[in-house]
Amino acid sequence: MSSPPSPASGEGVIEETAAARVLIVDDHEVLASSLSRVLDDEPDLVSVGIAGTLERARAMIRTTAPDVVLLDHRLPDGDGVDAIAELRALRPSMKVVVLTATASDHVLVSAVEAGASGFVSKSRSLGELTSAVRAAASGEAVISPEMLARLLPRLHRSGRPGPTDLTEREREVLGLLAEGLSNAAIAEQLVVSVHTVRNHVANLSAKLGAHSKLEALSIAVREGLLPGG
Structure with missing residues (x-):
């Protein structure tokens, strides 16, 4: 019995996007377990585990390759914010979202400068x-636009000239990101497609060496690329 013919290349094939892999770093067992179950119920998200300490988080980042880490601010063996840069060095493309109960602006600024994607x-x-x-x-x-407006002026400035190869449109998009606008809102304001905005964000992020919008804004402030910077 002959096998059925294979479909032509690309014909009848539905491309699926892999679910984002999420590591929860929190020593509050009830919250972490509940969140892990909720994530697993989402079609586009999957929990790869829970780490109750920074030591465990380091090991799990190496073995589970998460796309996003939900990171508690206070952990038994250290400060989550202080560890952001170290954790991201293990997997630079990984996004870090800081879980907070209460945190001062000083702590939040430190998180942004370390490369957090938000709170x-x-x-x-x-x-x-x-x-x-x-x-x-x-x-x-x-991050809310209000918090972004509060934190950006407090970020460190290097005093060095920043990259000069950003296009006029990329600088315009960067300024709108600093206002807390989403890709969709930027697209509406510039009368372009969301896809075009995503391309601009990707290009300016690559030029700045950033892996997230908030990191791009942090670098832009540091390098004096935003008005008032």
């Missing part, structure tokens, strides 16, 4: 936490 309060619902993970996985900054 989410533990007081939020599990659904809101899941939405924050999804936003981070897609490259969005997980």
